[in-house]
Amino acid sequence: MPTPTLTQSIVITLIQCLLVVIFVFVVVPLTVFAERKVLGHLQQRLGSTRVASGHVGVTGWMNRGMWKWGRIPVLSYWRGIPGLLADVLKLILKEDIIPTKADRFVFFLAPSISMVSAVVVFAAISFVPGTFFTFPVWFPFVGGLPVSGGIADINVGLLWILGVATVGVYGIVLAGWSSNSKYPLLGGLRSAAQMVSYEVPLALSLLAPVVLSASLNFGEMSARMATGMPFWALVPQVIGFLLYLTCGFAETNRLPFDMPEAENELVAGFHTEYSGMKFGFFYLAEYINMTVVAALASAFFLGGPWLLPFGLQGLLIPASVPFIGQPHAIFFVAKIVFLLFTYIWVRGTIPRYRYDQIMAVGWKYLIPMALINLLLAAAIRCFAV
Amino acid sequence: MNKFLRTLIPTDIAKGLSITGKHFSQVFFTANRRKVPFHIVSEYPEVPVKVQPRYRGRLTLLKDEQGEIKCVCCLACEKICPTQVITIEKGKKEGRKMPFPVRYDFEMERCIFCEFCVESCGFDSIILNHQFELASYNREDLSLGTEGLGQNMFVPSPVGKFSVADD
Numbered sequence A: 001m002p003t004p005t006l007t008q009s010i011v012i013t014l015i016q017c018l019l020v021v022i023f024v025f026v027v028v029p030l031t032v033f034a035e036r037k038v039l040g041h042l043q044q045r046l047g048s049t050r051v052a053s054g055h056v057g058v059t060g061w062m063n064r065g066m067w068k069w070g071r072i073p074v075l076s077y078w079r080g081i082p083g084l085l086a087d088v089l090k091l092i093l094k095e096d097i098i099p100t101k102a103d104r105f106v107f108f109l110a111p112s113i114s115m116v117s118a119v120v121v122f123a124a125i126s127f128v129p130g131t132f133f134t135f136p137v138w139f140p141f142v143g144g145l146p147v148s149g150g151i152a153d154i155n156v157g158l159l160w161i162l163g164v165a166t167v168g169v170y171g172i173v174l175a176g177w178s179s180n181s182k183y184p185l186l187g188g189l190r191s192a193a194q195m196v197s198y199e200v201p202l203a204l205s206l207l208a209p210v211v212l213s214a215s216l217n218f219g220e221m222s223a224r225m226a227t228g229m230p231f232w233a234l235v236p237q238v239i240g241f242l243l244y245l246t247c248g249f250a251e252t253n254r255l256p257f258d259m260p261e262a263e264n265e266l267v268a269g270f271h272t273e274y275s276g277m278k279f280g281f282f283y284l285a286e287y288i289n290m291t292v293v294a295a296l297a298s299a300f301f302l303g304g305p306w307l308l309p310f311g312l313q314g315l316l317i318p319a320s321v322p323f324i325g326q327p328h329a330i331f332f333v334a335k336i337v338f339l340l341f342t343y344i345w346v347r348g349t350i351p352r353y354r355y356d357q358i359m360a361v362g363w364k365y366l367i368p369m370a371l372i373n374l375l376l377a378a379a380i381r382c383f384a385v
Numbered sequence B: 001m002n003k004f005l006r007t008l009i010p011t012d013i014a015k016g017l018s019i020t021g022k023h024f025s026q027v028f029f030t031a032n033r034r035k036v037p038f039h040i041v042s043e044y045p046e047v048p049v050k051v052q053p054r055y056r057g058r059l060t061l062l063k064d065e066q067g068e069i070k071c072v073c074c075l076a077c078e079k080i081c082p083t084q085v086i087t088i089e090k091g092k093k094e095g096r097k098m099p100f101p102v103r104y105d106f107e108m109e110r111c112i113f114c115e116f117c118v119e120s121c122g123f124d125s126i127i128l129n130h131q132f133e134l135a136s137y138n139r140e141d142l143s144l145g146t147e148g149l150g151q152n153m154f155v156p157s158p159v160g161k162f163s164v165a166d167d
Helices: A006-042 A057-069 A073-077 A081-093 A104-124 A157-178 A182-213 A218-227 A231-251 A276-300 A312-316 A329-349 A355-383 B002-008 B011-030 B076-080 B116-120
Strands: A126-134 A146-150 B059-061 B086-091 B100-107 B126-128
Touching: A006 A081, A006 A104, A006 A146, A006 A276, A006 A329, A006 B011, A057 A081, A081 A276, A104 A157, A104 A276, A126 A218, A126 A329, A146 A218, A157 A182, A157 A218, A157 A276, A182 A218, A182 A231, A182 A276, A182 A355, A218 A276, A218 A312, A231 A276, A231 A329, A231 A355, A276 A329, A329 B011, A355 B002, B076 B086, B076 B116, B116 B126
Parallel strands: none
Antiparallel strands: A126 A146, B059 B126, B086 B100
């Protein structure tokens, strides 16, 4: 296998970045669409089936056409997809209003911080251990070279991910502050308090896999958690998974912990004054953050690119089994998609907590449970491994 | 202790998730099959709405088997109507013992569809029909009666062209 030169490796990295960006921008709109459909199904509705509501003009023409196509069984389910396109068009074409008394630079900076801190995390996530695919020989410039499963193989990957993801709080707080209006400020402050307090149990529940696998490298951690764990490591993994998922909901401001944009009390939370593509960036960042949290959960608790979750892969399926014994990126993506579905499922089921209840759950239950879980993991690491 | 255990083990959440999950799977797997839909809403403009039997639509005068108006002008509906949209003029007709409504006017623009008139009627001579689309482009379409061109108290209102299904 030829070793790439510096330029070649830079090109390969750029191609990886492109692939990740494509992945993100395929998954996020589909999640937005799935949110409408799944929330509808949970409430025994059909979800989105048309563009706008018109029967005149362009949307009316599209609606009539879609109603005709909808007689074909599978197409009828996807009639709402053009609505997604219309949403994106609206976000791009809308007038970008900046309040007169807003701090213009910070007002501009806040969505960028949110977006960047959400996307950059993907650099450290490895989708599959080792080689993802090899370029065919006829490919120009990089033919015959392997592409690894992650962009950057950082040996403190988890630390880096947590650090960068935390910067996302700045986006929300700065957005709330720079709008110079009371509702965004309240929303920003509430979300800051919530995210800071849920950062602790999130990190503590992620410490259990760190202790069990004795590594901070993303790929190595997911490999050891999936294949190299003793039977008793199941317990801290299951508890840790539930804890991590709860904190993940809170970190991404999803509905049971939807403090920053509490639809009942605050106007729209921290992004009240935002419009156009700046609001679109917050929207995108929220969904990308969901994908990141789902990716971490599936990598460390659900077995990552291996088939079975909670370390059952190493206990039940030996590596010699042809397809399901080996890691595949498709298992990883399937788990991410399932967790994204779980996000919407939980949103459609559980009503929103009150602010003091959120703080009570975070500090009085989640942190002690995460600590006990960590103790358990440490004991298993000490005696069983 | 019991409460503490219930806090630790989220059985309530699991119960809720199972219910909503059941709804989701039922609707998801029947969404494409028109015969057995599980979703409780209809795609309104394209698919006509199936209204419940108790649905309160527009006020309609009824006729008996001989084609006679059943109304006997007791004015109970006119008296009980909270918005006073009914106006009845008592009259006589050849070969009819009971009084005959020469005029029976109904201003639908002010009607609140409370069904008091139907409840108060002792002769079952009026009903609220099951017409769903009552909106109209003209105010004149909303004043109904039994006289002249406005002989529309017996038939459903003309429907404005709103929906894709009309094409």
